[in-house]
Amino acid sequence: MTTAVTPKGERRRHALVEAASELLLEGGFDAVRHRSVATRARLPLASTTYYFESLDELIACAVEFTGAEELTAMRDRVHRISHRRRGPEATVDLMLDLLVSAETDESAREHLIARYERFVASARHPELRAVQRQLRAQIDELLAEVIRRCGRITSPEQVRRLAGVVDGAVVGALSEADPDPRGTAREALLEIVDVVAPQVDR
Template structure:
């Protein structure tokens, strides 16, 4: 790759990344080709090889771009969350806002496509080493956001359990998508409600308050 050292070069590079990210969302990894990316970005075909070492390098940058867009939206959602005591249902709903999406947006085909694309990226990282580092960086940031939401809900954050929490949601969502369930969030909600008090139990102070109310 030749580094985009000029403002014009950097704009072109970012346009190619954004175009590749759009194609990933619309058609998966098979849709991202040198010609299709250049066409979408309205740039010469040669620009994809000028600014990127390989198609794999371009795809990795597009995956990171998409992941960061999603993380930015999650951060905005977390910023709206007040710090207060929350029961299991309210906590689960907040977690699902981050991992699956808010209630009522499944009528939007774009939201479903975005969720499918996220899982496609995760699976692809198992086969493509160049994506693995990207996914690990994105996952670390996601864990931080989940931990923040749990703390704001007076829940204990145990790093070893965050992976379990995400795995429960991922399994339910993938099953729902495979079965063409129109609302993956509903299936994920039921699964997470069964384990939320185990993987993210109330803080001792919160437990004491619950007992005082009995």
């Protein structure tokens, strides 16, 4: 058994990944450096290169860790939604609770920024693409379940279209002086939800 896979090694590796995920949220990819991660994890500087082949590998693990936490929270939210027919406004609000958040404080905004920074970074960093594709596929599945629980029907292609509308609206809104990503996405979804995800005929 190598040191890296002993219980102590696993704890240290996890501490480094968790530290990197916190730095990603606070300062984006530029904040994740060997020294800053080791300092946050309260481990020697050499530990980052001992447990990870490269900084890119550490960042990919941090993205996967952060995404897994987000997915856990999203699943809990979906499981609390009852099965019943809902109109367009109620349906869109539940979709946005999942994709954007029901909160509107600074912390929620920072989480949104961090999420979309990961999207953009995956275009530049091949090691992030597989992780991001997997996360996106699982989010799409949860969105489809929200739609189903609202008494509506849609296809995987249309689910991706709905998520894409939200992505575009949120990114555009975050760049504004007085951003309201949820409100912007809500307006966009209300225009198409009955077409893309119509109610199931009784």
